[in-house]
Amino acid sequence: MKKLILGLLMVTMVGSAFTAIPAAHANAPSKSIVESKQSTVTYDTTIDRDDELGDFDPNEGSAASNQVTDPREIEQLEAAHADDIAKLRGAAAAYIASPSASASVAAAPKLTRTQKIEKVVKSGMNYLGTPYEFGSNRENSKTFDCSDFVRWIYRQATGITMPTDSRKQAAYVKKIGKTTTNWKNLKRGDLMFFMSYKGAKPADYKKLNKQKQRVTHVGLYLGNGKVLHTYSKKSGGVLVQSFVGTPFEYRFIFGGSIL
Incomplete structure (x- = not known):
């Protein structure tokens, strides 16, 4: 049961991490903007977020995903594993705030x-x-x-x-x-x-x-x-x-x- 709860929590935290990536990197279209002849020529290289990150279904491949449905039982389990939950939340927050979170999405190699x-x-x-x-x-x-x-x-x-x-x-x-x-x-x-x-x-x-x-x-x-x-x-x-x-x-x- 502990593994199940931690697994569900990890899925939730990972989803939150990607959702929280700054809009400039995760939600806004990725465009290559090249100014030409006193005007701006925009080449749209939009990457659909589903194509970039993959369609994500937290229930896929989890036979036990629907086994715990009683809110009171969930609350009891969360209380019992409060320390683990706090650590996972801290790790997710640290990742979101780190330069690598945005760099991994936006980094592009410099041309010679x-x-x-x-x-x-x-x-x-x-x-x-x-x-x-x-x-x-x-x-x-x-x-x-x-x-x-x-x-x-x-x-x-x-x-x-x-x-x-x-x-x-x-x-x-x-x-x-x-x-x-x-x-x-x-x-x-x-x-x-x-x-x-x-x-x-x-x-x-x-x-x-x-x-x-x-x-x-x-x-x-x-x-x-x-x-x-x-x-x-x-x-x-x-x-x-x-x-x-x-x-x-x-x-x-x-x-x-x-x-």
Whole structure:
């Protein structure tokens, strides 16, 4: 009988423990909120509580669950095992108050830099072919210009909000200090900044001090001399392009990371 009462009490206390978990962790939907283009894009990753914790029936599998029904008998048993009940209540209260109670529900692994970069690249690749529009609306992804595109995918993948145009983005990267003027030193996921078109040959740029040129274009470096960017309607919008030996290579000013 003692085991029966303790078993019933344990079921009650465990149920109470889960019920008492803060609403932010147990009752509210678990959402991944990613702000994009001055707005908020919400990806609902709600986990139904029954799916997370399992359907719980305290009577299931207990042949003796309905044997004690007389309230007076229950009161007598509770009085006889008051010390055990107090210990169980104390243990349940301690668990509810402990950091592990909420951490076990809400904890999520931190991403490495490489994982973040791959999320950015994957996000960008999802928009291949999205039409180009100069001065595109920062509130949606129907069209992009160059700075809008990199800003959107970085914010969507990492939550980092960059400035809205390429020149301010260039200053933002320089402020972080991780920059290079040699594209061969770039790493996957770095931002590339370019000057205006001056011609199709290297000689057209040879006498220019590129560091004094105005930034007019930005793209995402993929590695192996390839860039993910968008720059005109004629080019087909967002695309992957090999820039080595093209005017984009000659127009390159500097690049760097924001991670």
